[in-house]
Each structure stands twice: as structure tokens, then as C-alpha cells.
Amino acid sequence: MITMKRRPITPTRMLGQQVEERGWCGEPMRRVAPSHVLAGLIIIMLISLCNQKTMAQRIVLQERVMTSGVVVSQKPGLLRMTDENGKTLDLKFQGPDDQAVSLNGAAAIIKFPASIDVRGTLNPAALQDSQFIQFKAQVRRSGRFKPGVVVGRIQLLDAPATVAVTPDTDEDDEGYVECTVVGQILAVKTNRLALQVDRSRYASGSRLAVPIDDSTRVFFQSKDLSQVSPGDEVKSVAYARFSTGDLVIESIDVSASSNAETESAVDPLELKFSKFSDEPSPPRDVRSAHFLLHTDLSDRQAQILLSKLEVMIELVSRYFGQRSRQPIECYVVRDLSQWDDWPIEAAGRAKIQSGEGVTISRGSLKGVTSVVYSCDKHGVVQHEAMHAFCAQTFGSTGPTWYSEGVAEMGQYWKAGELAVNIDPVVADYLSRSQPKKKLLEIVAAGQVTGDSWQAYAWRWALCHLLANNPNYQGQFKRLGIAMMKKLPESFESAYGGVAKEISFEYDQFVKHVANGYRADLCAWQWTKKFTPLRSGRKVKCDVLAAYGWQASGVEIDAGSKYQLLAEGEIRLAEGGSRVTADGDSQGRGRLMGVVFNDYQLGEPFELGVDCEFEAPSSGRLYLRVLDDYTALADNGGKLEVTVGQPR
Numbered sequence: 001m002i003t004m005k006r007r008p009i010t011p012t013r014m015l016g017q018q019v020e021e022r023g024w025c026g027e028p029m030r031r032v033a034p035s036h037v038l039a040g041l042i043i044i045m046l047i048s049l050c051n052q053k054t055m056a057q058r059i060v061l062q063e064r065v066m067t068s069g070v071v072v073s074q075k076p077g078l079l080r081m082t083d084e085n086g087k088t089l090d091l092k093f094q095g096p097d098d099q100a101v102s103l104n105g106a107a108a109i110i111k112f113p114a115s116i117d118v119r120g121t122l123n124p125a126a127l128q129d130s131q132f133i134q135f136k137a138q139v140r141r142s143g144r145f146k147p148g149v150v151v152g153r154i155q156l157l158d159a160p161a162t163v164a165v166t167p168d169t170d171e172d173d174e175g176y177v178e179c180t181v182v183g184q185i186l187a188v189k190t191n192r193l194a195l196q197v198d199r200s201r202y203a204s205g206s207r208l209a210v211p212i213d214d215s216t217r218v219f220f221q222s223k224d225l226s227q228v229s230p231g232d233e234v235k236s237v238a239y240a241r242f243s244t245g246d247l248v249i250e251s252i253d254v255s256a257s258s259n260a261e262t263e264s265a266v267d268p269l270e271l272k273f274s275k276f277s278d279e280p281s282p283p284r285d286v287r288s289a290h291f292l293l294h295t296d297l298s299d300r301q302a303q304i305l306l307s308k309l310e311v312m313i314e315l316v317s318r319y320f321g322q323r324s325r326q327p328i329e330c331y332v333v334r335d336l337s338q339w340d341d342w343p344i345e346a347a348g349r350a351k352i353q354s355g356e357g358v359t360i361s362r363g364s365l366k367g368v369t370s371v372v373y374s375c376d377k378h379g380v381v382q383h384e385a386m387h388a389f390c391a392q393t394f395g396s397t398g399p400t401w402y403s404e405g406v407a408e409m410g411q412y413w414k415a416g417e418l419a420v421n422i423d424p425v426v427a428d429y430l431s432r433s434q435p436k437k438k439l440l441e442i443v444a445a446g447q448v449t450g451d452s453w454q455a456y457a458w459r460w461a462l463c464h465l466l467a468n469n470p471n472y473q474g475q476f477k478r479l480g481i482a483m484m485k486k487l488p489e490s491f492e493s494a495y496g497g498v499a500k501e502i503s504f505e506y507d508q509f510v511k512h513v514a515n516g517y518r519a520d521l522c523a524w525q526w527t528k529k530f531t532p533l534r535s536g537r538k539v540k541c542d543v544l545a546a547y548g549w550q551a552s553g554v555e556i557d558a559g560s561k562y563q564l565l566a567e568g569e570i571r572l573a574e575g576g577s578r579v580t581a582d583g584d585s586q587g588r589g590r591l592m593g594v595v596f597n598d599y600q601l602g603e604p605f606e607l608g609v610d611c612e613f614e615a616p617s618s619g620r621l622y623l624r625v626l627d628d629y630t631a632l633a634d635n636g637g638k639l640e641v642t643v644g645q646p647r
Contacts, residue, residue: 059108060243064250067239071232071254074225076424076515077101078631079249080573081234088577090588091239093249096223099428102514104244109432112240114249118227120256122156122218124188129278129301131185132157133195133218137210138176139165143203146176150211156220157182165202183208187278187300194278207279225252232256245587245626269304276300283338290324291385294342295332297376305332305378312382315413316389320481328388330372332381348373356380359387361397368392379411386410394484400447401491402483404456405463418468419633420517426457430510439503443491465502465509468519471526472502501526504599516630522548530555530620533562538644541623545570545635549594549622554643556595556615563612563646566591570637572627581609581639583626590626591639595619612646 069083077098079091093114094101100109127133134155138146143165145151161182169178179202183195192209199206220227237252276299286293288306290313295302309328317323331344333352344352348371351358357374370388374381386407390397397403412422420427437458447455466476475494482489495502505524512522528551533539539554543566556562566581572589583590591609595602597619605616607623615621623641 059103059110062241062243064238064240066236068236069234071228071230071234073230074228076226078628079225079228079252081237087585089239089247090586091237091247091249093225093252095225098424100432101248102431103242103246103248108244112248112250115251116223116225116249117252118220118222118225118254118256120220120227120232120254122220122256124154124193124212124216124218127156127185127188127193127218129185129187132159132161132163132182133185133193134161134180134182135210136168136178136180138172139179139181139202139208140175140177141201141204143205143208145209145211146174150213150216152216154212154216154218156218158220158222158224160184163197165197165200165208167202177202181208181210183210186298187274189274220256225254228254228256247586269307272307273300273303276303280334283333283342287327290327292327292329293332294330295376296334296338297332301376302332305381308378308382309385311415312385312410312413313389315415316386316410319477320393322393324389324393325367326369326392328370328372328385328392330374330381330385330388332372332374332376334376344373345371351375357384359384359391361388361391363395368395382411383407390484394481396484396486398480398483399443399445399490400449401443401459402463402480404449405459405461406480408456408460409463409467418518418520419630420464420513420515420519422460422515424515426460427514429454430457430461430513436507436510439499439506461510461513462506465506465519469505469523470520471505471523472498500599512629514630516628516633518633521546521632522629524549525551528553532557533643533645535645538642540640540642543591543623543625543639543641545572545589545625545627545637545639546632547624548629548632549624552621552623552641552643554621556618556621558615558618560615561612561646562615563644564591564607564610565642566607566609566639567641568637568639570625570635570639572625572631572635574634574636578637581607581625581641583608588627591641592624592626594622594624596622 067083069081069089072080072082072088074080077092077095079093081089081091083089092101093116094112095114095116099111101112102109134157135151135153137151138149163183166180167177168180171177181195181197183197185193186196186207187194191213192211195208195210197203197206197208233255235253235255238250239247240250241247278298278300280298281296283294283296286295286302286306288310291306291309293302293306297305313324331342331348333339336349336352345360347358347360352373352375355375355377357372357380359370359372361368361370368391370391372381372384372388374384384407387397387403390403390406397407414421439462442458442462466472472495479489479491479494501524508522509519530551530553531539532555539552541550541552543550569578569580570589571578572584579589581589581591591607592604593607593613594604595615595617597617602617602619605613607613621643625635625639627635
């Protein structure tokens with residue numbers, strides 16, 4: 001029996017860190033930050049993954065700025081806006097659920113929590129299942145609302161709350177009572193909301209049908225900047241400028257426009273299957289082309305889950321070039337008390353009870369048959385379904401590092417998406433952990449499944465890198481199929497000849513990993529030839545704005561001086577303004593150099609349009625334009641760089 005276990009992800013503790021503040025003349029600055037900021041300013045730790053040593057480096061808070069403006073775009077940890085003078089600002093921030101914020105492309109991590117206040121209104125169509133709301137209404141003991149009266153004002157709650165229908169007044173002559181209703185949304189319809197509340201005298205079935213219409217407005221206040229949209233007004237923002245060039249938000253007040261598009265806030269699958277009921281159902285069978293679900297999910301949620309599973313199975317089938325030999329059977333359970341008469345194995349019941357999942361596979365003369373037992377979390381079901389696909393298609397799931405790493409990839413896999421898109425907790429853990437897990441530790445034999453979420457994170461990181469880095473992705477697919485078919489192949493036999501290269505790129509990946517990171521755009525150019533510069537000789541190369549470190553083709557000697565000229569312009573965002581190799585006012589886009597020697601990197605150093613520089617060490621010169629690794633994909637253009645002897 002093969003058992004694949006899925007463990008939940010939990011946060012990790014952060015290292016304490018600190019920033020020095022200085023004025024423009026370099027003198028210590030009087031601390032005027034709010035207490036919530038000062039509490040988190042301890043020593044900054046810079047982490048070098050090349051030598052696995054921790055070094056302390058002083059980061060200077062150079063100034064604080066207060067301004068206002070308009071939102072251009074937002075993504076996790078980064079808000080782009082135009083200020084009151086029309087200048088574009090890229091502002092990093094530490095949200096309420098984040099443990100820190102990164103500086104200088106994640107080379108430095110600091111605690112710098114932002115005070116965030118987002119207020120606005122929404123059309124009820126923007127509400128989503130599982131959200132919590134609060135409102136006042138006249139309700140009878142039957143749970144019926146007063147005929148002809150819609151709920152005009154709804155407050156969207158920023159966090160889970162205790163659901164209840166609480167009477168505020170006595171009954172009137174018709175038996176109606178003014179109540180405060182707090183509930184969790186089950187479904188959003190054109191003229192009503194299906195709401196879950198605690199069973200009471202005013203909600204006998206623990207469900208309410210809340211009448212709404214076009215006049216209903218949803219008011220929200222949030223500490224989450226993901227709620228903002230392009231065009232929203234930034235009423236005020238206070239940000240700090242650090243010596244790294246990073247701008248980090250201390251506090252921000254945003255007024256979200258009620259005229260903003262609302263459908264974007266609604267899950268497309270929720271809209272696609274809105275005709276299906278979201279009322280809980282008893283256990284039953286629900287089928288799709290490649291899955292048989294035994295589930296007590298609502299009809300709507302069952303269809304949404306099946307759609308996700310079908311997309312995933314199509315993607316992995318294309319990737320491996322093979323399809324599942326038979327439908328994948330899954331028990332997906334919301335309320336285990338309803339399943340006494342169903343043949344759920346003891347191991348399956350135990351994992352469901354703990355909010356996890358397990359895949360049990362058995363072999364026969366006809367091949368392997370797998371059954372998934374899972375709680376109702378979609379990500380867990382997808383993870384386990386990936387195990388089932390691999391076992392039924394190839395005979396096994398391979399060694400633990402591969403099995404769990406690929407299953408984690410499966411739940412995050414999206415069509416046409418090459419960037420990292422995982423739980424931020426995982427990315428934070430990988431980038432900030434010290435010491436880093438070494439490559440050979442991850443692929444070591446004798447590991448057991450279900451050991452820890454941290455182990456799952458390291459396995460995902462390695463598999464994601466190998467699957468998406470063009471240096472290794474072809475071999476990775478062949479290796480995976482061979483291991484799942486139990487052929488005499490292993491990580492060592494496939495990659496032994498490039499183990500140093502993989503180890504180096506893996507260290508770089510886990511150092512900078514964050515949502516938006518593209519392993520394909522940061523692949524190391526191992527085949528580029530490098531030569532020393534002879535007297536009077538010049539070497540030319542192109543440096544792409546949308547790529548990481550790039551090979552110059554030049555070997556440099558410590559202490560020797562070189563002349564560099566960078567021609568051309570680049571842009572640092574889709575439709576953004578163009579800059580030269582000197583970068584913008586914040587230094588973004590500036591041409592940078594680094595020396596590679598014996599699979600280690602030195603400290604990056606600034607170059608620019610036209611400069612003479614002294615080689616800090618001997619080795620191969622690599623070049624890139626300065627930008628967050630997570631923001632490379634929308635850059636455009638190239639610099640034509642010439643390196644030669646000084647004039």
C-alpha cells in the first residue's frame with residue numbers, strides 16, 4: 001500500500017532586525033516614527049546563500065516622505081502609484097499577514113509593518129463565497145425578511161466573525177424584529193445572498209436568503225492592499241526611503257472607488273457555476289471526464305472543484321505526454337458525521353478529521369488503482385489527485401522528494417503561468433531560513449512522506465526550479481517518468497555531471513524566491529565563453545531588461561581597471577517610461593555587475609552608462625539591470641554594453 005499524506009502549512013518565526021536612521025548629511029536622525037514602526041526596527045541581517053554565512057550590514061533610513069496620489073497597480077508586497085507631482089513610485093509594504101519586507105531584491109529582510117486603511121464601497125456582485133458580512137434588517141422567527149424591503153447597507157468584515165442573528169428590539173405587531181445579522185456568504189445571486197448563520201429562533205435552518213437589489217451597497221474597511229484597484233485615490237501615504245533605494249510604506253489611507261470594475265473581484269468559476277445551488281448536500285457521486293467525486297460539497301462547490309481538477313489533469317497530461325488510464329476516485333468530505341455508511345478507510349477518516357488528505361494506491365495485474373481521501377480544501381484535493389494521477393499512469397509516484405515536490409507543483413499549476421505563485425508563507429520560509437537545506441539533503445534516500453510542511457516546501461522549490469529552468473527542464477521530465485516507472489534512474493545518475501551548476505542555481509532560487517519570480521528568466525548562462533581582455537581589445541554583449549544576471553563574456557582580474565559603455569534605453573514596466581543604464585531616480589534600471597568565481601558570487605556593484613571600474617575580485621563578469629526579481633517579466637528593451645581597457 002502506498003500512502004501519500006498532505007500536511008498543512010503553518011507560519012514560521014521571523015528573525016529580529018534593525019535599521020539605522022540618518023539625515024541627509026549622515027548625522028543620526030531624531031526618531032519620529034510611530035511606535036509600531038520603531039518596535040520592529042532592530043539590526044538588518046543580510047544573508048549570503050553562496051557561502052551559507054550570515055553577515056551584518058548597516059541599512060540607512062535616509063528620509064521619510066508624505067504624499068498623495070492615485071493607484072496605478074498592486075501586487076503582493078508592492079504598490080505602484082503616481083504621486084501629487086505626477087511621479088511614479090514603486091512602494092513596498094509589509095501587510096498585516098506578512099512577517100517582514102525585503103530590501104534590495106530580498107538580500108535584506110526587515111520588520112517594517114505598514115499601517116493600512118482601505119475604505120470604499122462595492123456592488124454586491126463583488127462579494128465572494130466564504131466572506132463575512134454584517135447588516136441590520138427586520139426578521140421574523142421563521143427567518144423571513146419583511147416583504148418588499150431589501151437590505152440597503154451591508155458591512156463587509158475584514159476577518160472571520162461569530163455568525164449570529166441578534167435581536168435589537170422587541171417584536172412589532174407583525175412579529176418582525178430589528179436584528180443585527182452577522183453571517184458567512186454561501187452564494188451571491190442577482191437579487192439575494194445565501195447566508196449561513198447560527199441556528200436560532202430567527203434562523204431555524206441556519207440559512208438566510210437576504211433580499212438585495214441594485215440600490216444595495218457594500219461598505220468595507222480593510223487592512224489589505226489587495227482590495228485596491230487602478231484609479232483608486234491614495235488620500236495619504238507616508239513612506240521611508242532606504243539607502244538600498246527601496247521605498248517602504250509606513251502608513252497609507254486609500255479610498256477605493258465605487259465605480260471600479262466589480263467582476264474582477266469575483267472568482268470566474270463562481271460566476272461560471274452560479275446557476276448551481278450552494279446549499280450543502282448529502283454525500284453523493286459527482287462525475288467529470290477524469291474524476292469521480294464522492295462528496296457532500298454543495299453542487300456549486302463540487303462543480304468548481306471538478307473544473308480545477310480537470311484543468312490540472314489536462315496540464316499535467318500535456319506535460320508528461322500521457323493521460324490517466326482510468327478516472328480518479330476521490331472522497332471529498334465537508335462533514336464527516338454524514339459518512340457513516342460509506343466505505344472510507346480508517347486512514348482516510350483520520351486524515352479528513354485532521355483537515356488533511358491521503359492517497360491510497362494498490363497494485364494488481366491490471367495496474368495501479370488509487371483512491372483519494374481528502375478534506376474539502378481544494379488545494380489538498382489537487383495535491384492528492386496529483387499523487388493518484390502519477391500512480392495510476394506510471395505505476396508509482398517516485399521517491400519522496402519527487403513525489404511530494406511534484407504534487408505541490410500540481411496544486412499551484414496554472415495554464416500559461418511560469419511565475420512562482422504559492423502560499424507566501426512558503427516563499428518567506430524558503431528565502432529566510434538559515435541554514436538553507438542543501439541539495440543533497442532534499443534528494444536523500446530514506447525520506448518518508450508526511451514529515452513536515454517545511455520539508456514539502458524544499459521539495460517544491462527543487463522541483464519547480466528543475467521543471468522551469470531551461471538548463472534542466474528536459475532532463476527533469478525524463479527523470480521523473482523513469483523514477484515513477486521504477487526504472488534504474490536517480491537524481492545522481494541524471495544530474496551528477498551538473499550537480500555544482502544545479503546547486504548554485506538552486507541556492508540563488510531559494511534566496512530570491514517570491515511570488516512573481518521566473519526561474520526561466522533567471523537561468524544561468526553556462527555555455528557562454530569567457531576570455532580575458534587583452535590590451536586594446538573590447539568585448540560587446542547585450543543585457544536584456546527582462547532577464548537576471550547575464551554573461552558578459554569577459555574575465556576580469558582583481559585590482560585591474562576596465563572601461564564600460566552601455567548604450568540604449570529600457571523600460572521597467574509595461575508601458576513605463578524609458579531609462580538609460582543609469583536607471584531612474586530610485587536607481588531602478590541601473591546597470592549592475594557581479595563577479596562569478598568557483599560557483600560563488602561576489603557583492604554586486606554599480607556601473608551605469610559610462611564608467612571606469614576596478615575589478616573587486618577575479619572571475620567572470622555578469623551583468624543585469626537593477627530591478628526586483630519578481631518584476632522582471634514586464635520589462636522591455638536591452639542595453640548594448642562594451643567592455644574594454646581604460647582610455
